[in-house]
Amino acid sequence: MSLSTGICVRGWVSRTLTRRKLTYKLTEPGFSFTGHSLLISNGEEWSRKRRLLTPAFHFDILKNYVLTFNSSTNTMHNKWHHLVAGGTTNIEMFGHVTLMTLDSLLKCAFSYQSNCQESTSEYVSAIVELSDLVIDRRLRILHHWDWIYWRTEQGKRFKRALSVVHRFTRDIVQKRRALIDQQRETETLTSMTTAQERKKDFVDLILLSKDEGGQGLTDEEIQAEANTFMFAGHDTTASAICWTLYNLAHHPHYQEKCRQEVMELMQEQDGHEIQWEDLSNLPFTTMCIKESLRLHSPVQAVTRKYTQDVALPGDLIVPQGVICLVSLYGTHHNPEVWTNPHEFDPLRFEPTSAQSRSSHGFIPFSSGPRNCIGQKFAMAELRVVVALTLLRFRLTPGVDPEAGSGSGKVRRLPQLVLRAEGGLWLQLETVNESNLGEPAYK
Template identity: 55%
Template sequence: QHRRLLAPAFHRDVLRPYVAIFNQSTHVMHAKWRAAAEAVGGTVALEVLEQLSLLTLDTLQKCIFSHESHCQEQPSEYIKAIMELSTLVVRRQRHPLHHPTWLYHLSADGRRFARACATVHSFTAAVVQRRRQALERLGHQAWLESHQGRSMDFIDLLLLAKDEDGNPLSDEDISAEADTFMFEGHDTTASGLAWLLYNLACHPHHQERCRQEVHELLKGRDVQDIEWEDLSHLPFTTMCIKESLRLHPPVTAVSRRCTEDVTLRDGRIIPKGVICLMSIYGTHHNPDVWPEPQVYNPLRFSPENSKERSPLAFIPFSAGPRNCIGQSFAMAELKVVVALTVTRFAVRLDTGRPPRRKTELILRAEDGLWLLLEPLPGVA
């Protein structure tokens, strides 16, 4: 039911103005990178996953709440709480004694978790309550007119959503959906971006081809921003993104409960009601589907090579009725950030710190994912 109500919030007409936010947040990150490079006189080594996490958190706060947190440039209690919750969830999974909720609440980690939750929930609840009061005070039409000149954010769209009987979502439901979008949307996209830059650093010829594709697209423009209409005109860059999501899927597995008996090819049956863990990582590295699965080859996703392939062979956003509702949002952000990055920086491997894959809530790297970034000449 909630998914049906949420669907309009991810329509292309809603996503279109978000592209300007993706550009803006990427410019802030690049300014930091250029300053760091200037400080060392050229090429700078940076741990990119944390930098990209701040970027995605920055964009989400703007897209969900219309809130300018400046979290890429200065500390934010809200952002600190979100990052702490992600760390604590992983730590709890690895500590069996912390699995019972009552016992966890008695531990130091449990108390930290409760404080961080309170910070996040109170921020969201305050925004929702403020918007609800404005809607009730102004009335529906006047409230809509007050938005002239600015696009609707996620909270606005949820306030307007109504079910088949004309009932709106409660404040608690809206807060829960906004919090879910923040948590599901920042780490996953940051992981996808970090591994994408790593794969382009490993393959400079693919990186250069992406760079030329973007240069050709932006030729003759006064402002070097990526626009919504540009996203469908980056075919090779899109292939590079998809191949990176295949090789390094941010979410490595999903679980689903069987709603009916499932008969496997060998005749064995998975009974109805059983919860199955499906490996996205394993599916993406299956040599029967993907020849030489460890090789990064964007041309796997060319139209001619994709023609005969099952749509369930590539599932970075899961599949079916419970797939990732935000995948169009994520793909748009991936395209904007990588297109702007390759036109402004040469991205190279930090051979002294090769990444080792580490599966947590998302696919990370032990001790971070380090890359060398060199500002390109003639780019402001």
């Protein structure tokens, strides 16, 4: 679900690497709004934060989020049905899906109903603007120096958007901590508190998390982790969803096989919501998602710095202090690892095929101890969104209106995550759901 956090070099995993700040510089304090979170921490600080945050991504917690994924997807699909009914069938995916993942994450992280898919939200607008400004800053070498950047119009816009995000997160964390403290004082007077009545969200869980010494994260640390959850989670997941739908639009036989799998599942349970238990009953759809993650990885590369000399085969030594760039794109398109690597072939993720593949040949969420802490969250959301979309819509390649007619294929655009030049356009056709009863999104 988040920016990849691990290391893989030709199949060898090394524990002697630290996160190199070259790639992540623009997400450090003063450059972005995440703060000093797990994403950019090292050493014992990273280990402690990872231990404290891991319970927030336990499968028992993820179960509670699946209904939220359904709800946010239903809102997006309702918009699509209105567009199709009005004659607009050629739709740019990234705009719609990014708002949907933001909507979903705000509910999961803060229990916050932003309605950002249907109306303007100051917080969501600020996040989108910050993402755009980070990309813009990376492309302007002089803007990498703070003393220049903060004097530019872009720097001033960045600070304004940053203050909106920080204020929003700070207010939620402070109010939630006060509520938890109040409930602790009165919990002996009642058998069921408000916190127990509602499902705990991400902020609740990390507020309640304690280390071995009984210490939790500070308010500032919690704000940093919540900001990272939003910033790193919405764009990467949106990219993965869009490229999966794109690949299925270009391979209608695989798309139809996925659709039949979803329809059979929904007919068996006589409903329109994907449940947690259903996720394991979508094997072919999951194979297609994984193949899309291989072919169009949301994160293209990671960098690391060696903390000691490391011996490689062939009497080669990587000396301490060297910066290593690991190309996730290169690994996923390496013909020594993957047969016909540029072809979309979900069958390569059949269980029997996976057994013969290097464990580090497929690393969309990175690998090793610093792999993506939110990958199960991301995969659950991916399966829910893709399954419900195929249940309700038939996808075919669309056309960028400004580019004119063509094959519908696009050029990759590596930014903070992998996007598409001119957007990613698909044609939507409503699928008849009459045999499944009344759809949940109406």
